[in-house]
Amino acid sequence: MATVLAARRLVPLWRDYLELTKPKVVALLVLTAWVGMMLATQGLPDPVVMVMATLGIGLLSGAAAALNHVVDQRIDAQMARTHSRPVAKGRVSSQQAIAFATSLAGGGFVLLYLGVNPLTAWLTLLSLFGYAVVYTMFLKRATPQNIVIGGLAGAMPPLLGWTAITGDIHAHALLLVMIIFAWTPPHFWALSIHRRDDYAKVNMPMLPVTHGIEYTKTAILIYTLILCLVCLMPYIVGMTGVIYLLGSCLLNLRFLQYAWKLKFAADDSTAMATFKFSIVHLMLLFLLLLVDHYFKVSALYVS
CATH class of the missing domain: 1.20.120 (Four Helix Bundle (Hemerythrin (Met), subunit A))
Structure with missing residues (x-):
């Protein structure tokens, strides 16, 4: 019986952690990064670099989204659109979400740094900081122009894709x-x-x-x-x-x-x-x- 209950909980838990990454948002970000990679060269980019860059950018984007769940859990719990999010509902604890985000960010950074190039790794990490810290923790609560100023972090993926292939801006x-x-x-x-x-x-x-x-x-x-x-x-x-x-x-x-x-x-x-x-x-x-x-x-x- 305990095994059956654990198996039943495993599927919702897996979905909760997936939800932490905001997969639909990350998919759109990765699409724009992928197009940036393709536009950076006249032919087809190196497929190995493309895969590494896509994974790295996706992992760091998912990490930023997970941190957003942690920072916004109080307001998420009060809003109709977000009240059922995993951290807001307590299905995933803040500590678990932070550990998950840290793992994604670490894995993504290493992939980009070693498998792509340092410039792309640092720019992607800077984008994570811009979204999860500058926008979510400060701008979002400080000014009605939050989305205008903070939107730069979300606009970075095409540049990240470009630098992944060329190594320059x-x-x-x-x-x-x-x-x-x-x-x-x-x-x-x-x-x-x-x-x-x-x-x-x-x-x-x-x-x-x-x-x-x-x-x-x-x-x-x-x-x-x-x-x-x-x-x-x-x-x-x-x-x-x-x-x-x-x-x-x-x-x-x-x-x-x-x-x-x-x-x-x-x-x-x-x-x-x-x-x-x-x-x-x-x-x-x-x-x-x-x-x-x-x-x-x-x-x-x-x-």
């Missing part, structure tokens, strides 16, 4: 960082509008709480316009071709349509619909970068 990689940096505020503020009451309940200074929902809608529209302009830059500097230009313009116009509706004709579902589309937007945008890289069309020709 390139301006094109920084453009990819700028795209995610501009994308983050409208993405997260749409969710924070939907969950405004939750954030108010825990005294979290998110923009809809401190400045109101209408102000936040205006900010989302402005940042979406900024995103549209930033997304043009890879084409302007010759990094990408027409496939990316046309595809990104269509994606950005659709994002702008959501932002416009949220500002001027919103219903109860618009904020969440905008948030969900923003995730699809980023995924497709980076896949477009990849397709354009290997099937680049430099200009439109009219005969």
Whole structure:
């Protein structure tokens, strides 16, 4: 009987530890890092380096997410969206979560340092510190501009992927960082509008709480316009071709349509619909970068 009960507990425990890593978020981060690796070279990158870099970046990203669960457990327990998280519910203790995060971070750093290059290892560790410490422990609780300033940590994966292959920092990689940096505020503020009451309940200074929902809608529209302009830059500097230009313009116009509706004709579902589309937007945008890289069309020709 004891063996059966232990086996039954093992599956939920495994799921709890997986949940600590925020696997959906990490998957999106790893996708952008992977695209950064592919864009860093004209051909195909070394598959061994790609695997090592993907694992290392994924492990350190998961570690940052696990630390976020520990730091935010009090507020997580009070919010409808997060109250059932493993640490908030007590299914995983703070000590267990910290030990798990430390193991992931240590393993990821060693993989990157020894199997990829020291620059990527240190930059990835710096990103972990930026998210888990600077953003989660300080900015998140200090200013309504938390997601704008702290968003830089979440925008780093394409640069990490690039440095994993080349060993240096390139301006094109920084453009990819700028795209995610501009994308983050409208993405997260749409969710924070939907969950405004939750954030108010825990005294979290998110923009809809401190400045109101209408102000936040205006900010989302402005940042979406900024995103549209930033997304043009890879084409302007010759990094990408027409496939990316046309595809990104269509994606950005659709994002702008959501932002416009949220500002001027919103219903109860618009904020969440905008948030969900923003995730699809980023995924497709980076896949477009990849397709354009290997099937680049430099200009439109009219005969």
